[in-house]
Amino acid sequence: MKEGRIGANGTWVGASVPRREDPRLLTGRGRYVDDLTAQGMLHAQFVRSNEAHARIVSVDLSEVLNVPGVVAAFTADDLNLRDMVGVMERPEHEFRVTAMPVLARDRVRFAGEPIAIVIATDPYTAEDGLEAAVVTYEPLPPVVSEEAALAPDAVLLHDEAPDNTYVDVTMFATEGIDAVFDDAHRVIGVDLRSGRQNALPMETRGVVAEWIDRDEQLLVRTCTQIPHTIRDTVAACAGLDERQVRVIVPDMGGGFGQKSCVGREEVAAAAAALRLRRPVKWIEDRRDNLTASFLGREQHYRARAAFDAEGHLLALDTDVICDMGAYSAYPSTAAIEPMMAAVEMPGVYKLPAYRVRARAIATNKAPTAAYRGVSRPQCVMVMERLMERAARELGLDALDVRRRNLITTFPYKNSNNITYDPGSYLESLNLCEQTLREEGWYERKAEAAASGRVMGIGYACYSERTALASTAFSERKPRALVSFDMSDITMDMTGSVRVTTGTLSHGQSHETTMAQIVADRLSLPIDKVKIVQGDTDKITYGFGSFASRSIVIGGGAVAAAAVALTDQLRILAAHLLEVDTDAVELDGEGGVRVRDEPERRLSYGDLAFVAYLQSPRLPKGFGPGLRASGSYDMLADGVFSNATHGVVVELDPGTGGVRILRYVCVEDVGVAINPQVVEGQCRGGIAQGIAGALFEEVRYDPSGQPLAPSFMEYKVPTAMEIPDIRIEHLETPSALTESGAKGAGEGGTIGAPAAVLNAVNDALRDTGVEFDDTPISRELVYRALENGPVGPGAATPAH
Template sequence: MSGTREPGFRRDGSWVGASVPRKEDPRLLAGRGRFVDDITLPGMLHAQFVRASVAHARITGIDLDGVRETPGVVAAFTAEDLGLADITAVLDRPPHEFVPTAMPVLARDKVRYVGEPLAIVVARDPYAVEDGVELAVVEYDELDPVMSDTAALAPGAVLVHAEAPANTLVDVSMFATEGIDEVFDDAHTVVRVQAKTGRQNALPLETRGVVADWDDRDEQLRVRTCTQIPHQVRTVLARCAGLAERQVRVTVPDMGGGFGQKCVVGREEIAAAAAALKLRRPVKWIEDRRDALTAAFLAREQRYDARAAFDADGAILALDVDIVCDMGAYSCYPFTAGIEPLMASAEMPGVYRLPAYRVRGRAVTTNKAPTGPYRGVSRPQYVMVMERLMEKAARALDLDPVELRRRNVITVFPYKGINNITYDPGSYRESLDLCERVLRDEGWCKVRAESADRVIGIGYSCFSERTGYGSGAFAARKMSVVPGFDIAEIKMDVSGTVVVTSGTMSHGQSHETTLAQIVADRLGLDIDQVKIVQGDTDRVTYGFGSFASRSITIGGSAVGAASGKLGETLREIAAHLLETDLDNTELDGAGGIRLRDDPDRGLSYADIAEIAYLKAHLLPKGVEPGLAATASFDVAGDGTFANATHGVVVELDRGTGDVRILRYVCVEDCGVAIHPQVVEGQCRGGIAQGIAGALFEQVTYDDTGQPLCPSFMEYKVPTAAEIPEVAIHHLETPCAFTENGAKGVGEGGTIGAPAAVLNAVNDALRDTGVELDDTPIPRESVYRALEGTPVEVLERQPV
């Protein structure tokens, strides 16, 4: 099916598949949402951090006397004052493949990037704390900073960490097909792409923050923070502070975006909570935008050198890739510095049948803010490289680029790839065909051919999005912390309504609605009779939060399974009360149980709940009082693959080199769409971030390590004027092993956009002899190519 469904309440009697009004909207749109910065507690203090002003140095002294004398300042703590253990992320790999590096909560002996926290200052109000921070005196013995991957890997380079030779944290060759060199030697055509991608900030609307206080009655450190992974924050905080995990409770209020930046454990949250514990007073820290732009977890800075071999008919024969990822100063917890090179190495073949593959993936450390996950994690980069290889091969073989893709995409499923990943059924060929047909039917190919006075190009990207990573997939990376499963619990009260707890964590994905739709369908309830609870480590047994498009595939499956278990208990009680066999009962789809052989006889959930809670003596033997069920879900295999094709039409401005997007078409297949309107919102938001990476956003530094993008004046974020209208068409290939047939959809928009935009720009430049392979696309390079600057001169231009 294609096209966009109109919003509605139910489709074919089912909540799943209907674009129902979001349950979150009345609260959020009316300004009644409660975010971290909305929380105020009696006696609350405010915290900020003394941060490193140089990129690389030994710390020879920190003088906080002036800070402590500042009016309104209550306390100031260094690392020694708080005495916290370090945060260390580990891979279970041999030393030649992985080097662990400890990240102190507050820097002690050395600073490794501008903005690294050195001390925490706590005051009675936000203004006094800023005054106090200004009076800190830090003395340094400065060292030469390492500011690029090439500098990090250069012979004799200064070491960011003494324990990491050659500044290399990860060096893994995951695949090397025997005889691959001979394949390249004998190939009809070999093409090469050398590409680099700019460092980016995930840029959630709400910056990071925390409110922490100690509760004497509960003997708990209560931490309210905007995180995607509350249970991991609890674990790390307990370990750093020497507490039992029961003594830490992490709760997450409404959250304004995360995009992966908040699915790692931050140092500032731990330090603020430790200050609250030490002072026995509530402490709030809210990250300001300057710190968010310069000192928060960043992502995306990668370099690829890739070769692909093809036969005369355009079939890809082999792929050989070297990947270097600039991961900044430290490994993030729990994913480590391996998150980007391991992702790219494992999944780069993507949607294409590939007989031979060799890859080396490295993570290097530099004097920049650490790298964490960001929507898509390496897939926007390696998809861009793969799609550039396809375009270059098509030119070399004089084939249509879309036709070359058709000859290589996977069409028979399940497909076991050369990367040892099994791909479940998808619509790779169908999405490619539909996307091309839409643009042709709209006349864009004719416009490109007949507009001699305009510079117009059309580009495509065809890709998959691996979602629902189970424990097995993360274990294959040899992580010491292995995410994967999720646990859900459902409780029905005496009135027959339910509360469902989930280990997933909404930060804008509409979980209160989509998870409720799954429950409402499984139990035959109205969606308003379902309440979803997330983000409370005391109420949710355990969970790994939300990232990698796992919330509906894994969290939603756990919720569905728990609902199914509760339904069985309801049937068992009803069968006993109605004096019939269990097999003669069924859910009636309207909040009750009925008899199969006499549908007019039955009991409502409220009737059954009254027995379960208030008249337990009437329950059948072996059934305990109350109505609750718990279920877990994990994916035993390699996860499920959503897929999509993006098609883009661009026009280049001869006078400025600007890239204007005239048309954007997305054909996506996420299996069963729980809420089509939410799916489209995810696609559009992801595409906007992908376009931003392709054309605008890049974190840069000077030679001394000072960030050059401390505000939105320097960090170029697109506005609504730069993001085009996006046409979305749906295909549906249900997943066979999730509870609801859904595949993930959260990252696909971001994954496909850079490749499609870059290919469109290169198509527009087809007559200039220039091909661009880096993002963000340098406007000056586009301008000079259109102006007629020789290719060899253009290639020497810094970008």
């Protein structure tokens, strides 16, 4: 085993290698967008709509330009940018094409929508400029709820979307499903809503854009998860060739999906920089991030499930409504939440018959983008509530009901037409329960009850399809298909390599984990490997990082490129050593040797010297130089990470307070490239899941005004609210991926809300009250406990 290689097989992969990002990030040497500057840089802010829904009668910026220090102000007409339009290749009755203008033109559809960009010498003056703008509105009735959006006489947000419906798909519809319900021993219902949330990256959105004459390029330095898509979109909106836009992404303080869409402000700031030929910076402030950024998660599920007397799930029929807000975001479109919900709903459970109708509706709220987990937290809530309720109504143990229904033979093709690769669904549940039992939580719960305290234990089982690529996304039929990733690798004369990736680490440690993958392939120390990301001029193409795709797809591409480079090294070494290529091998010490004569060896540096500086010695057709490329696509349905979460809560009858006493997560992401990084992902995800279950909600008043413009109102939990989390690893390596790894980015968030919900309901089991909605209202917990136990019986959902 070599120094620093502490993985099980003496490899980098599997070792908790210290994060290569940490020295700079932890010592304040990270460079985020707001750290960047440029000669003569100006600062932008946006005139935003005061109204949730209105026609714009006029936008008068004349007084804005009179504010000392304001340099320019532009409306949609001034900049004349092409709209952003995301398209699904689906029939019109399933998907309505609607446009999102970069700046609102004649209509505003949510309070906070950008109407004009004001550019000034400093950010303070820019805000002074905003106050001088005069926008005249002709108010329209605000549509702020599902019920209002779907009302027969509702005002339409988009003329192209009748019934305020962007997406309406009915899928799967297993033949004979109605008969299954008719004949079922018991039909269980769940009616469940999840609150609107903000993905809440610690770093808000932001951009510095400038035109560089020499490069004939608009340089856009922005914090995004999707640099190439930003490049393509800025070019398209501004009428430039793609070569004329370069996107560079500096260090990022998170994205969580909010930065996986093209921001209207990013495009507008870039266009203003182009127009003014001066650098323009826009940094989103927290108020704008909380009210006018991309949001997510507001959904309503009505599910019916048929069970037999032993608790076997026979059929599921679900109606999903996703409140996508005012626009179909680009490029993900308003289909992102309903399609994910429809396709992924069954999760870890065998489901013989399935039907789902999934809709995306338009309301006068800030629009929805991906948020870590995308619909799957709610799908898991639906399934886990069904398991609990079925157990209760059938008089069975809720964990036994789960065990009867968990998929245990793999590969398994479910009624959602997806084939699941092997996982540890049952094993993770068993280990999670065993862990909580061994830690004594069941006894403590019983003791607590005896002394008048109220404790509950809840579980959630789930799998998460990760590494969605061409096969998985094709089924959803977007016009622009997210699929492969490609990498280029070059070796220099010191034997070091630079490897590009089209994925984009915004906190996931790819500089470390992908270097681990490459280092193993080339038998190099990890500090000889540099991962290059986030620059559209250095990386041919890529889709960025979201949907837990990076370590499988991006990792697969860097591995393929590294392997291709090893082929180059072997060909060159064999030629120079005058043996067949088959007769040489990597020696594990940074060189290539003749297999049967290990003393005959050339180091990578020797080989690179020849490749670059002694080209006459190269074999015919080789090089020059030492470089290679690779790509990767997931042609299977994806690979499924799985986990069981177990939560112990205590409720305070005096306040309705909910305290998490213990959190255990038993997870399986296949081969963990870097277990410590996986745990970090897991913990952060769980914190965000707890936030959704217990704390955060973006609420609006009846006129559509957002009620949470600061962290006073938007209750992101802090370290005081998030408990210690115990994480146990199981490892079911994927046979479908380059490293045996599965995606690990979103899982924690997916399981936590359901587990917390179930724990609270377990604590309330004698009160006759059950919660299905999130976030859980403390007042309703208080009211549930106020009247004391009513004894076991039919529970009433608390809405």
